Amino acid sequence: MKLPVLWIVSALAAGILLAGPGPAMPSMRPMVWLALAVAALLVSLVFLLRRSTPMAWVLGLLSWVFLGALAARLEQVAIPLNHVSVLLGAGRLDTSEALRYRGRLREDPIQIPGGLRCDVDLEEVEVGGAPIDVSGGLRLNYFRSETAATEQEPELLPILRAGDRVEALLRARAPRNYGNPGAFDTRTYLARQNIHLTGSLRSAALLTKVGEPPPSLAHRVARVRGRLLAQMDALFAAAPDRAAVLRAMLLGDRTFIDHQRALAFQKSAAYHVLVIAGLHVGALTGFVLWAGKRLRLSLIARTAVTLMALAAYVAVVEDRPPILRAALMATTLLCGWLFYRKIELLNTLALAALVLLAARPSALADPSFLLSFLTIGTIGALAVPWIDRSSAPYLHALEHLADGTRDAGHPPRPMPFRLDARAAPQWPAPRLPARLAARASSFVILPCRGALRLWEVFLLSATIQLGMLPLLAYYFHRVSLTGPLANIPAVALTGLIVPLGFVTLGASLLWAPLGSALARPLGALVGALVASVEWFSRWHWGSYRIPGPPWMLLFAFLIVVILMAVAARASRKGWQLVLAAPLGLLALGIAVYPFAPDLARGKLEVTVLDVGQGDAILTAFPDGTTMLVDAGGVPGMRGVQRVGGARASFDIGEEVVSPYLWHRGLKRLDVVAVTHAHQDHLGGVYAVLENFRVRELWVGRDVSRPAYRAVLEAAQARGVRVVHHIRGEQFSWDGASGRVLWPDSSAETDSAKNNDSLVLRLEHGRVALLLPGDIEAPVERTLAARGDTLAAEFLKVAHHGSKTSTSAEWLVRVGPRLAVISASENNPFGQPHADVLERLRSAGVRVLRTDRDGAVTALSDGQTLRIHSFVESRQ
Known part of the structure; x- marks a missing residue:
């Protein structure tokens, strides 16, 4: 069997999928899986002794399946009883109140835009004045106040290093996933980083250093990483954009990569150069081996130095799946090289996967793990054989070209090429000066070798793009047609930037002037990389977004x-x-993605999404016409979250609304309606316009606010028709109709107001649904006084349940059976207000809330109205 480890790791992965994560087989305890594995192994040995090799292999692989299941179950039951997740589940921690947490800093505080981030390995938490031993990870953020004196406030923060024992008083909560189908699993993503609680400090004084115990080896390594990050910022203080790229490429910190730049790398399929993986490890390994050879070190010494460099690199950038995979593969290849053994790439890849999955079985569900192994697997399975049978024989034919005695050692196919390459210099040689005539063969060999190497790079890039296509489409909803070409300069420049970057960092620590001198060419290389990536990203239709494939x-x-x-x-x-x-x-x-969207044809659907403290409502009409009413946003944000360069800390439109629409199989939207120009309704619209083909943008009253004008300009630039709607206008699609009840004018105002909201009443047969935006009591009274038909079985509660809306008189006129409130959990505005909830209860209205029930869907066939929520469907 040529690839034994590949079979073994496949069996191990099958066992992990069989037993977890998840409740597939909750009754199968670890000892049961262990007994099955031992039994399968013993029977396999019996068949092996009887020389029945095929059956021995089958049963041996079956034992690996059981071992995979055992590893998965052990990981699931290995959570200690004092872990924060266990305490939260048991109700022993009240995260609605501020608690005093103590623990040790995992690494130096990390600079983030506008503040600092600290990861703490928890040791105890104080509850009711009594300390409780606790384990798990806490991520706390501290954002400097815009109104505070920026020169004074940082001085209040203690000087902290990795390993210091700290105490923080804050309200920390378990990470919350948005309650929509297709939503990103933030809780699992952070749990893989050993982060189980998150929170923000209200003041720097609430974080104190309570001790400086001796740092462990991990803490010392983390301090080195912090020092390198600080040194990088100092070297490129005048060019922070290039420092941000280098922080990502060398040390894995992508915090300061702004949205526009990250988007350019994503569009050109070159984002992988910002994620430390095999390319970076290969560049560093190649450089160290080359330097060792130039220094005339022995084979053993070069290998040892390279392995030490790899170990240091892995330690500094932390244990992420791509870097661990690459380092394990490089170690295996180096050891094989040391013993003059040719190592099969796929076996090496499988060995790395075997080690990582045995240590952490849940990594099998990690997109980073899957993409990393799929990339190298595609190279080993497809690119290497294709290169071996296309360019490799011709490259070999160019070696020792003048030595005719070696011709017999070449296969027939490249022999004409070798003979032509040998004969080609004979014509120009007599016509060249003596110095150049002696090198005439180089004028043939170098261009031929360069062209063949370029073909190999293109073939590698194209094969990788082909292999990654399904997972990139499924997880990231992007297809890049320019990837094979864009990656040629990106890969070549990365191969130079990584070794030069570490040489520059090391030199700057030893002698600052030398580091500054090396930083100039390093900065130029980064500039060239960014320029090439951005050039490819501007190709029309070079990249686009799609729903994930089935x-x-x-x-x-x-x-x-x-x-x-x-x-x-x-x-x-x-x-x-x-x-x-x-x-x-x-x-x-x-x-x-040639598939039809997942819509209930013949029915009217209104789905209120969970977008936190904002609104986003997908409406689908019986004929498949789609309308998105608002797209969420972050309350209080200034400007559009994705206009003008730097990205907001979190873009609801990109991270929450778009994934839901892709989950429904949507590539286009007929209408996007913006009820009013407040950020919690408008903020995500730009991302929706960017990610989907939108036919019309509906707005009500015009506003001179820059964020609103920017969205209109973005729509017009994409050929989206902007339509102003005012009271009295109607629309209809396939038997379902709608009427605009408010505003009464589209005249421009200076500022956005809740009472300028676009109010829509939808009707299908005998069923009506009312979407009132954020209108407040004055507009409710006006609409009631005008005698408009307001009755509706379904009501989206205005202004997130604020006490200034949803008056008792309004509820009498509307008469809803069901009301949905869109608000975030524990929001600072106290919404929904207790008075509103009481008014709804008194009116006999069933209330659903996105913060508790997730996305809520109302579906009508014109006669009846059915309701279901995301949380309910998962139970």
């Missing part, structure tokens, strides 16, 4: 890729040609 399509694609890999490794050209057609069709299906 699992069956992904599975079919994987099967065909495996068959193609088998054919490529076996040199079955005919089979490769046969498989190329289905592979191309499946890739096309993933890239264009």
